[in-house]
Amino acid sequence: MFRVFGLAFLFLLTISSCGKSIDSQNRKSAYFDGAAEVNSRRLTSRNLDGGNWMSHGRTYSEQRYSPLSQISVETISNLGLVWSFDLDTKRGIESTSLVIDGVMYMTSAWSIVYALDAKTGELLWKYDPNISKDKQRHACCDVVNRGVAAWQGKIFLGTLDGRLEALDALTGEVEWSVATVDPELPYTITGAPRVINGLVMIGNGGAEFGVRGFIAAYDYETGDEVWKFYTVPGNPENGFENEAMRMASSTWTGKHWEIGGGGGTVWDSMAYDSELDLMYIGVGNGTPWNQSIRSPGGGDNLFLSSIVALRPNTGEYVWHYQTTPGETWDYTATQHIILADLMLEGELRKILMQAPKNGFFYVLDRATGELLSANNYIDVNWATHVDLDTGRPVEIEGARYPEKPAMIFPSYLGGHNWHPMSFSPDTGLTYIPVLDFPAVYAQPENYSYRSAGANLGTDGIIGSLPDAQSERDALRAMMRGRLLAWNPSTNSEAWRVEYTGPWNGGTLSTGGGLVFQGTADSEFVAYKADSGDRLWSFPTQTGVVAAPISYSIDGEQYISVNVGWGGAYALVFGEYVRAESMPNVSRVLTFKLDSAGQLPPVEWEQKVYFNPPKLKADPETIRRGYGQYMDNCNGCHGLNAVSGLLVADLRASGYLHDAESWNSVVVDGALSSKGMASFSELLSREESNDIRAYVIQQAWRGKKVQEERNLSSGGK
Numbered sequence: 259m260f261r262v263f264g265l266a267f268l269f270l271l272t273i274s275s276c277g278k279s280i281d282s283q284n285r286k287s288a289y290f291d292g293a294a295e296v297n298s299r300r301l302t303s304r305n306l307d308g309g310n311w312m313s314h315g316r317t318y319s320e321q322r323y324s325p326l327s328q329i330s331v332e333t334i335s336n337l338g339l340v341w342s343f344d345l346d347t348k349r350g351i352e353s354t355s356l357v358i359d360g361v362m363y364m365t366s367a368w369s370i371v372y373a374l375d376a377k378t379g380e381l382l383w384k385y386d387p388n389i390s391k392d393k394q395r396h397a398c399c400d401v402v403n404r405g406v407a408a409w410q411g412k413i414f415l416g417t418l419d420g421r422l423e424a425l426d427a428l429t430g431e432v433e434w435s436v437a438t439v440d441p442e443l444p445y446t447i448t449g450a451p452r453v454i455n456g457l458v459m460i461g462n463g464g465a466e467f468g469v470r471g472f473i474a475a476y477d478y479e480t481g482d483e484v485w486k487f488y489t490v491p492g493n494p495e496n497g498f499e500n501e502a503m504r505m506a507s508s509t510w511t512g513k514h515w516e517i518g519g520g521g522g523t524v525w526d527s528m529a530y531d532s533e534l535d536l537m538y539i540g541v542g543n544g545t546p547w548n549q550s551i552r553s554p555g556g557g558d559n560l561f562l563s564s565i566v567a568l569r570p571n572t573g574e575y576v577w578h579y580q581t582t583p584g585e586t587w588d589y590t591a592t593q594h595i596i597l598a599d600l601m602l603e604g605e606l607r608k609i610l611m612q613a614p615k616n617g618f619f620y621v622l623d624r625a626t627g628e629l630l631s632a633n634n635y636i637d638v639n640w641a642t643h644v645d646l647d648t649g650r651p652v653e654i655e656g657a658r659y660p661e662k663p664a665m666i667f668p669s670y671l672g673g674h675n676w677h678p679m680s681f682s683p684d685t686g687l688t689y690i691p692v693l694d695f696p697a698v699y700a701q702p703e704n705y706s707y708r709s710a711g712a713n714l715g716t717d718g719i720i721g722s723l724p725d726a727q728s729e730r731d732a733l734r735a736m737m738r739g740r741l742l743a744w745n746p747s748t749n750s751e752a753w754r755v756e757y758t759g760p761w762n763g764g765t766l767s768t769g770g771g772l773v774f775q776g777t778a779d780s781e782f783v784a785y786k787a788d789s790g791d792r793l794w795s796f797p798t799q800t801g802v803v804a805a806p807i808s809y810s811i812d813g814e815q816y817i818s819v820n821v822g823w824g825g826a827y828a829l830v831f832g833e834y835v836r837a838e839s840m841p842n843v844s845r846v847l848t849f850k851l852d853s854a855g856q857l858p859p860v861e862w863e864q865k866v867y868f869n870p871p872k873l874k875a876d877p878e879t880i881r882r883g884y885g886q887y888m889d890n891c892n893g894c895h896g897l898n899a900v901s902g903l904l905v906a907d908l909r910a911s912g913y914l915h916d917a918e919s920w921n922s923v924v925v926d927g928a929l930s931s932k933g934m935a936s937f938s939e940l941l942s943r944e945e946s947n948d949i950r951a952y953v954i955q956q957a958w959r960g961k962k963v964q965e966e967r968n969l970s971s972g973g974k
């Protein structure tokens with residue numbers, strides 16, 4: 259493939275050296291030095307070439323705004339599919355593609371990278387880092403990857419098992435590979451690296467299990483680590499890495515380093531201002547979620563749930579703003595950070611904006627970290643408002659579930675999760691994929707840290723679904739999602755589009771006056787950016803969670819989106835996902851004007867074939883199994899054993915039929931190579947048997963509900 263591609267370069271070189279179009283000269287100069295020739299000059303130029311998408315959020319400001327305007331409010335009705343590329347997976351697709359000088363670089367599930375001809379969809383190369391399938395037990399939120407970075411002819415990939423790798427952009431061959439984390443610990447990487455001044459920046463995830471969060475920078479040529487910034491302090495007896503850690507340490511109580519390390523992972527967002535020479539990172543939740551366990555005497559627990567500004571060349575701390583002091587609800591501030599210059603009260607301000615999980619939209623001065631405004635973008639009931647004088651939320655009594663369980667808006671999946679928002683400098687609006695549903699939090703009956711397992715520190719049974727189907731159906735009405743256009747200048751809503759449910763895709767805004775978004779219910783939609791009027795749609799045959807991009811080649815504008823249902827909501831909320839039968843059909847879909855491509859029909863069946871054995875266990879055993887299920891299994895196999903279709907529905911499993919074969923999988927790891935790791939460090943055979951009893955009970959329950967539904971729909 260490399261050779262064929264190389265010949266194409268020579269051909270381009272030949273035409274452009276004859277003095278043909280400017281377009282081919284541009285291609286030539288880029289190809290002359292090799293593919294993916296990204297550098298500081300190209301990424302920070304004021305007149306940044308709108309035809310490319312060279313960094314995760316297109317530019318360092320992460321606005322996800324394409325200035326291209328050929329596809330516009332006037333022409334959108336002629337937009338159609340020009341090519342599609344089938345991905346070899348049935349797991350979630352969260353990646354934003356890069357397009358650099360005619361080549362698309364995108365990632366699939368399991369950290370697999372594809373290079374495609376962006377004009378035709380032809381495969382140029384594929385790189386598979388061969389992640390061990392049982393690593394998924396440490397992936398809280400599906401085996402996803404959100405994309406690669408490019409710099410000076412190299413493509414940089416963070417792998418699920420914690421490697422950072424540099425690939426030759428022409429061939430996909432590995433140039434270097436470094437372990438960024440201790441492979442014994444439950445770290446994962448799902449985020450896209452960014453490159454600033456030749457340093458490749460990458461963080462990691464794992465705070466649901468127990469890790470100490472950090473971000474590190476690596477030399478793009480060698481992979482050598484240049485700096486590392488921890489987001490939470492370690493044990494003070496070991497000394498502090500820097501003054502920022504000394505300051506942070508005074509905001510913690512207890513011994514969090516003995517129960518997982520405190521969390522605070524930097525698993526997604528970064529942005530960079532080259533004039534201020536500041537990079538911004540979003541920091542995640544604590545381990546465990548429950549602060550009364552993590553830091554029993556309270557405290558803000560810096561830098562959890564914070565935006566932190568760092569010097570990109572050294573990793574030196576400059577300022578921070580904490581969105582949720584002492585967080586206890588999994589309220590990460592890892593959500594997308596956008597930089598813009600806005601007129602505020604008659605003054606042009608360099609601002610930073612974020613809509614983190616906690617439900618408030620923040621506008622900060624990005625030079626100093628000063629809070630300029632904060633307003634809730636969904637209904638929240640953990641705080642009344644953010645006090646602009648102190649910069650702190652004013653909490654509502656009981657929201658920390660000290661004694662009684664509390665139903666809190668928003669849930670642990672947030673009012674906004676990783677799905678990128680976008681900002682249009684034309685409309686001055688930000689387009690947020692909003693989630694709107696609650697979660698019930700409660701103190702656990704007893705808690706002890708488990709080095710091999712999830713550590714949320716909340717009561718799993720109380721946090722699960724009600725048993726009565728009528729109550730589950732009623733809860734469905736509370737599971738909402740929308741596209742929200744938000745004005746950061748006034749910190750208020752401009753318009754909204756309600757969807758059938760949560761977990762819709764990231765957004766793109768364009769110079770054509772458009773906003774594009776894929777949806778959970780399998781559509782790719784274009785809206786008028788100033789009004790929210792729906793102008794165009796395409797059936798994607800699968801739920802869409804990733805964000806679209808736009809680029810141009812040979813004078814033609816393209817819109818491309820990676821589709822394939824998945825991620826945390828798809829895994830955990832099987833009860834609602836299954837009822838709405840979202841298939842996973844993972845593909846790259848690319849559109850241009852005057853094209854009318856069709857996708858082949860998809861066959862999909864969402865029915866569960868229940869065939870459970872007799873239920874012999876007593877209620878106490880089943881209750882114990884329920885608790886163990888919620889502590890160990892629900893993150894992948896779904897709340898109350900209802901799978902969201904991405905992984906096996908245990909209620910229909912043949913392994914249910916005898917305890918020996920069940921334990922051969924759960925305890926002995928018989929299906930480890932297929933992704934079901936051994937849980938021998940966490941579960942005894944007896945505890946595994948208890949889980950089996952619970953799943954058998956839930957299988958009978960599911961069978962009964964299915965039969966009742968068949969009857970009420972006339973036996974169809």
Ligand code: CA
Pocket residue numbers: 465466542543588590
């Ligand atoms: Ca989390």
